Amino acid sequence: MLTETRGTERWKYTNLKSFLEGSWELAESLEAEDLPSRTRFSQYEGEKAGEIVLLNGRFIPGWSQTSIDGVTIRQKPLTKPQASQAANTLAAQDKIASTFVSEILEVEIAAKTVLKKPIVITNYVIGGESLSVLTVASTQIEIKVEKLAEVAFVEYFNGEGRTLTVPVTSMQVAPGARVSHLRVNATRSEAAQLGMTRITQARDSFMETYQLSLSGRLTREDLEIRLMEPGAEALLDGLYIVDGKRHSDHATTVEHIAPQTLSSQLYKGILADDSRAVFNGRVRIHRDAQQSNAAQLNNNLLLSKRAEADAKPELEIDADDVKASHGATIGQLDPEHIFYLRARAIPEAQAKAMLARGFAQDVAFRIRNEFLREGAIRAVDKALQSLNLGQDSGGSHA
Amino acid sequence: MNLLEIKDLQASVDGKAVLKGLNLTIKPGEVHAIMGPNGSGKSTLSKIIAGHPAYEVTSGSVNYEVNFKMKDLLEMEPDERAKEGVFLAFQYPIEVPGVSNEAFLRTSFNAISKHQGAEEMSEEAFKKFVRKKMELVSMDEKFMDRAVNTGFSGGEKKRNEILQMAVLSPRLAILDETDSGLDIDALRIVADGVNKLKSKDNAILLITHYQRLLDYIVPDYVHVLAGGKIIETGDKSLALKLEDKGYDWLLQ
Numbered sequence: 001m002l003t004e005t006r007g008t009e010r011w012k013y014t015n016l017k018s019f020l021e022g023s024w025e026l027a028e029s030l031e032a033e034d035l036p037s038r039t040r041f042s043q044y045e046g047e048k049a050g051e052i053v054l055l056n057g058r059f060i061p062g063w064s065q066t067s068i069d070g071v072t073i074r075q076k077p078l079t080k081p082q083a084s085q086a087a088n089t090l091a092a093q094d095k096i097a098s099t100f101v102s103e104i105l106e107v108e109i110a111a112k113t114v115l116k117k118p119i120v121i122t123n124y125v126i127g128g129e130s131l132s133v134l135t136v137a138s139t140q141i142e143i144k145v146e147k148l149a150e151v152a153f154v155e156y157f158n159g160e161g162r163t164l165t166v167p168v169t170s171m172q173v174a175p176g177a178r179v180s181h182l183r184v185n186a187t188r189s190e191a192a193q194l195g196m197t198r199i200t201q202a203r204d205s206f207m208e209t210y211q212l213s214l215s216g217r218l219t220r221e222d223l224e225i226r227l228m229e230p231g232a233e234a235l236l237d238g239l240y241i242v243d244g245k246r247h248s249d250h251a252t253t254v255e256h257i258a259p260q261t262l263s264s265q266l267y268k269g270i271l272a273d274d275s276r277a278v279f280n281g282r283v284r285i286h287r288d289a290q291q292s293n294a295a296q297l298n299n300n301l302l303l304s305k306r307a308e309a310d311a312k313p314e315l316e317i318d319a320d321d322v323k324a325s326h327g328a329t330i331g332q333l334d335p336e337h338i339f340y341l342r343a344r345a346i347p348e349a350q351a352k353a354m355l356a357r358g359f360a361q362d363v364a365f366r367i368r369n370e371f372l373r374e375g376a377i378r379a380v381d382k383a384l385q386s387l388n389l390g391q392d393s394g395g396s397h398a
Numbered sequence: 399m400n401l402l403e404i405k406d407l408q409a410s411v412d413g414k415a416v417l418k419g420l421n422l423t424i425k426p427g428e429v430h431a432i433m434g435p436n437g438s439g440k441s442t443l444s445k446i447i448a449g450h451p452a453y454e455v456t457s458g459s460v461n462y463e464v465n466f467k468m469k470d471l472l473e474m475e476p477d478e479r480a481k482e483g484v485f486l487a488f489q490y491p492i493e494v495p496g497v498s499n500e501a502f503l504r505t506s507f508n509a510i511s512k513h514q515g516a517e518e519m520s521e522e523a524f525k526k527f528v529r530k531k532m533e534l535v536s537m538d539e540k541f542m543d544r545a546v547n548t549g550f551s552g553g554e555k556k557r558n559e560i561l562q563m564a565v566l567s568p569r570l571a572i573l574d575e576t577d578s579g580l581d582i583d584a585l586r587i588v589a590d591g592v593n594k595l596k597s598k599d600n601a602i603l604l605i606t607h608y609q610r611l612l613d614y615i616v617p618d619y620v621h622v623l624a625g626g627k628i629i630e631t632g633d634k635s636l637a638l639k640l641e642d643k644g645y646d647w648l649l650q
Contacts, residue, residue, distance in 0.1 A: 335452075339450055341494070342480070343448050343485075358495060358496025
């Protein structure tokens with residue numbers, strides 16, 4: 001199932017095979033009487049309008065709170081990918097999802113609904129006892145945001161054991177609608193996640209989406225945004241924190257299809273120990289997308305000499321009247337920054353922690369929706385607490 | 399008792415000798431000014447006192463009074479020195495994106511308070527305390543929420559250094575070209591701030607290119623640093639003479 005990823009450009013730096021070895025089994029469906037106590041799982045910490053809880057890929061109504069004005073949630077059976085859909089537009093995630101998913105969860109936000117607090121979609125996966133078995137759970141969520149609605153979503157992932165989570169989320173944003181979206185991968189275990197998010201935006205719609213990978217053994221997140229009509233604007237930012245032997249790979253694609261569309265992305269990474277992280281950002285400005293504006297930046301902070309970051313921006317421009325920029329940096333904590341803090345009585349370890357936090361929270365501070373911003377800051381602080389800023393810091397002085 | 403004693407200090411940077419036998423003694427309550435041509439080692443001296451790791455001391459000693467005993471300053475980590483009251487106002491204050499001025503200053507203040515056995519100040523109490531100090535350097539409150547020095551103008555950065563000095567009340571404050579790049583209004587604000595912080599218990603070491611600063615902060619001693627050594631020491635009239643005649647008469 002994963003063979004098609006090998007040798008392809010978009011999967012150049014991530015070899016799934018080494019992470020996903022062993023036999024695979026479908027995560028078991030838990031009945032109400034078998035449900036573990038919810039308190040054993042961490043939760044998204046922040047205010048919310050309602051919550052959809054998925055356990056091992058299945059909707060758990062008893063743990064969910066879904067009566068929200070203007071919001072309709074329904075389950076529908078999965079139709080297999082249509083033959084008309086060219087095989088090469090399907091990602092590895094789609095193929096796994098179509099094998100392991102039996103139903104789609106549909107979330108519809110009625111026109112002009114205003115929800116500043118987020119609808120939280122919590123996704124837990126419990127792996128089996130044996131580490132040689134990979135427990136797979138996949139979900140497929142389709143979100144429709146109707147005209148002029150303003151809504152916020154959080155997708156929160158956590159679990160335990162050796163698992164593979166394959167969440168496939170699609171979002172259609174109607175004219176004039178405004179969406180704030182935060183994805184938090186809070187798993188810190190043997191978990192692997194191959195995520196796919198596809199967003200389609202209509203005229204004058206606004207989307208801010210933030211990916212926090214904080215992070216499991218393996219994280220691969222694909223994000224595709226299609227700006228279909230004039231005035232569509234997308235802000236897509238991300239933060240990945242990896243340590244130990246963890247690996248993260250973020251692949252974004254922004255398609256500027258219509259004129260006067262705007263995209264801006266900032267992806268930041270903190271890498272400690274022997275970790276590795278990849279950022280591959282593709283921006284395509286189509287021939288008709290005149291007067292569009294695309295900015296992309298990827299900054300990596302290496303806390304260890306053994307960590308490795310790969311940044312691969314790709315810009316394809318077929319229109320002539322556009323503004324586009326991209327850049328990538330890979331560096332260490334600046335010794336002059338560390339010295340400045342130490343000269344103000346702040347001990348070295350604390351100085352490094354402050355600087356790393358500043359670097360990371362920069363992404364969270366950009367979130368416009370205040371509820372999401374607070375939730376993100378909290379999640380990032382939690383992840384930083386367990387990070388090894390270590391003696392083997394590349395930021396030591398010359 | 400002396401606050402700082404520097405004896406025959408020799409130091410190099412990237413293998414190049416910069417200080418070649420510098421002697422300097424400072425007592426509490428004194429204001430010293432060090433002047434000298436570019437590249438004479440003025441900034442090196444300030445970085446060595448503060449403990450910058452890129453500067454290597456090859457010979458000599460730097461002793462500093464801690465609890466009525468002279469201690470080897472060079473043996474102390476930069477943050478320990480700061481806790482004992484050594485403060486360097488940077489020539490080029492560092493921009494620290496993502497760290498708010500308030501959090502930075504409070505962390506710094508509490509680290510020093512804790513070291514001195516005082517209680518940490520609460521966020522609320524600290525805000526009040528800082529607000530008063532900000533008036534001293536005519537800084538707007540909004541600067542507290544901004545990232546440290548990030549996007550500040552040159553003058554704002556220098557005022558921020560003096561604000562830090564006011565909050566941390568050091569025993570030995572070294573102002574490394576704090577006057578450079580300031581217009582006369584900003585210079586007055588900075589100098590007024592420094593004058594208000596002066597006391598019989600603390601000492602100030604001014605490093606400057608320009609005599610102008612010394613019209614506002616009056617030194618007890620003026621030293622000329624050239625070729626890695628102090629070659630002349632006088633009172634404030636020496637600065638005026640340097641302003642008038644330059645350094646050449648001393649260098650010959």
